[in-house]
Amino acid sequence: MRDTWEIPKELVRVQWTEAFTTVLDGMRAELGLPPHCRLMPELHSMLLYETGQFFVPHQDSEKDDAMVATLVVSLPSAHTGGELVIEHQGRTKKYRGLKTAVSLVAFYSDCRHQVLPVKTGNRVTLTYNLLLTGDSQAAAAENPLVSELAAGLLTHFATPVVLPYSSRRGEPPTRLAYLLDHEYTARGLSWSRLKGSDTVRGALLRAAAERAGCEITLALAEIQETWDAYDPDEDEDAWYGHHEDEDPDDHEGRGSANDRQYVLQDLIETSTTLAHWIGPETGRLEDISLDLSDAEVASTTPTADMTPYSSEYEGYMGNYGNTLDRWYRRAALVIWPRGQGLRRPGRGVSRMGAG
Numbered sequence: 001m002r003d004t005w006e007i008p009k010e011l012v013r014v015q016w017t018e019a020f021t022t023v024l025d026g027m028r029a030e031l032g033l034p035p036h037c038r039l040m041p042e043l044h045s046m047l048l049y050e051t052g053q054f055f056v057p058h059q060d061s062e063k064d065d066a067m068v069a070t071l072v073v074s075l076p077s078a079h080t081g082g083e084l085v086i087e088h089q090g091r092t093k094k095y096r097g098l099k100t101a102v103s104l105v106a107f108y109s110d111c112r113h114q115v116l117p118v119k120t121g122n123r124v125t126l127t128y129n130l131l132l133t134g135d136s137q138a139a140a141a142e143n144p145l146v147s148e149l150a151a152g153l154l155t156h157f158a159t160p161v162v163l164p165y166s167s168r169r170g171e172p173p174t175r176l177a178y179l180l181d182h183e184y185t186a187r188g189l190s191w192s193r194l195k196g197s198d199t200v201r202g203a204l205l206r207a208a209a210e211r212a213g214c215e216i217t218l219a220l221a222e223i224q225e226t227w228d229a230y231d232p233d234e235d236e237d238a239w240y241g242h243h244e245d246e247d248p249d250d251h252e253g254r255g256s257a258n259d260r261q262y263v264l265q266d267l268i269e270t271s272t273t274l275a276h277w278i279g280p281e282t283g284r285l286e287d288i289s290l291d292l293s294d295a296e297v298a299s300t301t302p303t304a305d306m307t308p309y310s311s312e313y314e315g316y317m318g319n320y321g322n323t324l325d326r327w328y329r330r331a332a333l334v335i336w337p338r339g340q341g342l343r344r345p346g347r348g349v350s351r352m353g354a355g
């Protein structure tokens with residue numbers, strides 16, 4: 001997992017100047033959090049990396065309900081290597097500490113990050129949990145976008161669904177799940193803890209749902225995408241099933257696809273199931289199992305641009321072509337007309353889990 005020395009925080013005294021408040025407010029703005037919120041730093045640990053030491057890729061768990069981000073403060077120390085590498089939505093960025101000055105890096109806790117092995121010298125960091133305080137809903141209500149969004153919701157719930165391979169029109173959708181961009185744990189799911197761009201979008205849609213006479217809640221969705229795909233490293237013959245012994249870990253042309261780059265062609269199928277939500281009646285986290293149709297799902301960032309938590313490639317099996325299955329978990333805002341209930345019998349598929 002990691003190879004570092006940790007100095008227990010009880011033994012660490014840190015005295016910041018006034019400038020730290022300004023820096024934190026700048027970080028709040030750059031992380032896309034609204035102006036009337038504040039980031040509160042809470043010292044987590046002091047780490048010393050000697051030559052050769054490192055921290056493998058991981059996400060920081062949200063130990064505190066209000067924790068949204070992590071702050072890494074690198075103390076001045078001559079060293080090479082030991083870069084802090086942070087991933088977000090498929091992009092990575094490297095940060096290097098400085099020899100004679102303090103440097104600060106803040107990132108959302110759901111971003112995977114690692115520290116590469118220190119090549120020479122020592123690297124010393126202080127890590128902080130950044131807790132979010134304040135309310136972001138108040139400002140949204142006055143935004144002119146709210147009436148536009150409310151009109152969009154009314155149109156959505158009044159427009160019959162176009163059925164595939166049929167000239168018949170279906171009934172209008174009874175719900176809308178808008179997928180968010182950041183990762184949330186079931187525990188971290190709360191209006192006051194939406195992150196970055198999700199904060200503003202959540203606040204606007206919440207105000208719009210209210211205006212359109214709709215209910216809205218937060219949920220976690222399981223998404224499976226099946227792609228028509230091929231492996232560019234496999235030669236033509238292998239596509240026809242003659243590759244059994246090429247890769248001992250990959251017996252039947254099937255296996256975890258996490259580390260490999262396949263070429264995606266067409267999206268064959270998507271299935272979206274809500275697995276957890278904040279119960280509209282109880283206000284508490286509940287397990288559910290509610291399948292959504294494509295017409296009931298919307299997002300700004302396509303799911304294919306996110307990082308799947310699992311994937312599996314199935315090579316050519318004789319009957320059908322090569323497919324790549326990818327599984328994702330995304331948070332969603334779920335909206336439905338008030339009084340209509342989300343699980344009316346005969347409308348879409350619905351199965352209740354516990355609760």
Ligand SMILES: O=C(O)CCC(=O)C(=O)O
Nearest residue numbers: 047060072084115125127
């Ligand atoms: O030392 C660093 O830069 C990062 C440490 C870290 O990721 C952690 O403590 O979770």
Ligand SMILES: [Fe+2]
Nearest residue numbers: 058059060113
């Ligand atoms: Fe970390």
